[in-house]
Amino acid sequence: MNLARLEVFVTVCATRSFTRAADQLAITKSAASQQVATLERELGVQLLHRSTRNLAPTDAGAALLEEGQALLDQAQRLAERTMRQAAQLSGVLRVTSSEDTAVAVAAVIADYLRLHPGMQVEYRPSDRLLDLVADGLDLSLRATTRRDSSLRAVTLAEYDVWCVASPQYLRERGTPRRLAELASHAWIAFTLIPHPWTLQTRDGKQSVRFQRTVSTSSSAGGRALALAGAGLFAGPRFIVEAEVDAGRLVRILPTLKLPVVTLYAAWPGRGEPPTKTREFIELAKARLGRGPKPAPQ
Numbered sequence: 001m002n003l004a005r006l007e008v009f010v011t012v013c014a015t016r017s018f019t020r021a022a023d024q025l026a027i028t029k030s031a032a033s034q035q036v037a038t039l040e041r042e043l044g045v046q047l048l049h050r051s052t053r054n055l056a057p058t059d060a061g062a063a064l065l066e067e068g069q070a071l072l073d074q075a076q077r078l079a080e081r082t083m084r085q086a087a088q089l090s091g092v093l094r095v096t097s098s099e100d101t102a103v104a105v106a107a108v109i110a111d112y113l114r115l116h117p118g119m120q121v122e123y124r125p126s127d128r129l130l131d132l133v134a135d136g137l138d139l140s141l142r143a144t145t146r147r148d149s150s151l152r153a154v155t156l157a158e159y160d161v162w163c164v165a166s167p168q169y170l171r172e173r174g175t176p177r178r179l180a181e182l183a184s185h186a187w188i189a190f191t192l193i194p195h196p197w198t199l200q201t202r203d204g205k206q207s208v209r210f211q212r213t214v215s216t217s218s219s220a221g222g223r224a225l226a227l228a229g230a231g232l233f234a235g236p237r238f239i240v241e242a243e244v245d246a247g248r249l250v251r252i253l254p255t256l257k258l259p260v261v262t263l264y265a266a267w268p269g270r271g272e273p274p275t276k277t278r279e280f281i282e283l284a285k286a287r288l289g290r291g292p293k294p295a296p297q
Helices: 003-015 016-026 028-041 059-087 099-115 167-173 177-183 219-227 237-247 275-288
Strands: 048-050 056-058 093-099 119-125 138-144 151-159 159-164 189-190 197-200 207-211 213-216 230-234 251-254 261-268
Touching: 003 016, 003 048, 003 056, 003 059, 003 189, 056 059, 056 230, 059 261, 093 099, 099 119, 099 138, 099 219, 099 237, 099 275, 119 219, 138 275, 151 275, 159 237, 177 207, 189 219, 213 219, 219 230, 219 237, 230 237, 230 275
Parallel strands: 093 119, 093 138, 189 213, 189 230
Antiparallel strands: 048 056, 138 261, 151 261, 159 230, 159 251, 197 207
16 A cells, blocks of 8 residues: 555545645645545545535545554654664774773763663773874863874863872971962973973963973873872872862962863864764763853953
8 A cells, every 4th residue: 555645545534625625735635635536546436525615535435544543653653763773883993092081981881872872882991192094083081281283172171280299298397388389399290291300371471491200101090199198299189189079188279370281182184073073072071161160251
């Protein structure tokens, strides 16, 4: 049975008019009449009582109307389900990030898999900067200034940098009250930052230069060293905030406006990312963008 003809018949019965049915279906009145007439010939029965004033289904037409409407509804649901399935993503997305952001990235991955059940994700957290092309990776989520010029990137979120130290360290060495006093303290630095290095405020009006006491390649390592009392540490808010709230670390010079840490997503090539990658990026923007923000200016 031709579903298009069946739809015309059902619409004619619902509107009790070839004219109104034709308008609703965006066809001509004569086309609607011909479709019903053809359906009657195919089935070998009269489906409508026609008069100058009214249209009404025959007994055979009433039976067809009831089951025909159910069949059209089922066809519509099937079409919608098929389109949804066709629109669903499938395949594998290979993602890397630093170990520091693994908790936040893992939450995005879980949401991504719930939204796209046809996808698989291979997650490779690493503090080593991986070569996306050589390692077959689709996406890198990282907070670093060492960006490969062959990669495209977008910003996902920005986070304040907090200066912190353990209560034990501050009892032993004193609490700095001014930026200049930081230079006389033991500092936990990042391995990749040149030695000696300068800490500068966001507006560039104040800075302090000092020698590192100990260095680490990750924010998580810096947090651990600070908790152990090894010195002062300047790390992203999302790395140290829980320890400050718990009293295990103390924020130093909280009004100091240090440069923010930018978390970005990068993908190989110079074109737009494929759909599977773009969907992950948009989800990461929405989720991570709700995280800690830089303090108001």
